[in-house]
Amino acid sequence: MQADDSSGEVLSYVSDALYLKCDVHDADYERAVATASALVVVWPVGVPLFHLLLLFHCRKAIGRRRPTMLSRAISFLWVDYQREIWYWEVVGAWPVPISIYLYIYIDTYVYIYTYIYR
Numbered sequence: 001m002q003a004d005d006s007s008g009e010v011l012s013y014v015s016d017a018l019y020l021k022c023d024v025h026d027a028d029y030e031r032a033v034a035t036a037s038a039l040v041v042v043w044p045v046g047v048p049l050f051h052l053l054l055l056f057h058c059r060k061a062i063g064r065r066r067p068t069m070l071s072r073a074i075s076f077l078w079v080d081y082q083r084e085i086w087y088w089e090v091v092g093a094w095p096v097p098i099s100i101y102l103y104i105y106i107d108t109y110v111y112i113y114t115y116i117y118r
Helices: 027-057 059-064 069-073 088-093 095-116
Strands: 017-021
Touching (some): 017 027, 027 059, 027 088, 027 095, 059 069, 088 095
16 A cells, blocks of 8 residues: 555555556456456366366276377376276365365455454
8 A cells, every 4th residue: 555645545556566556447457356356266166177178088098098198198187096086186176276265265254353343
C-alpha cells in the first residue's frame, strides 16, 4: 500500500506485480482477477484429468510393457507402479489440491473471524 500525496488516498498494488493497481475499475486488474479465478478452478481438476487421459490412452502399451513414444514420454506417471495400477498416480494426487483448498479456506475463515469478532 502507498498513500497518494495529492489526495491522501491510500493506493494498493498487487505485491508480485507492483505495476498493477488493486482497483476494481481497472481493466488490467479485472483481467488478472478473472485469470486467477479460472486457474484456481481449472488447475487442480484439469492437470490430474489430463494425466488420467494420457494414462488411459497409453494403458495397453503400459500393460503389455511395449512402450510407445507417448508412454515413454509420460513414464514418470506410471513407472513406479505395477502394471495393474497404472492410474494410481492420478488417484494419489487428489489429496494435495484438496489439502491446499482446505488450508486456504480454513485460514481465510479464521482470519475473517478474528478480524470481525476481535
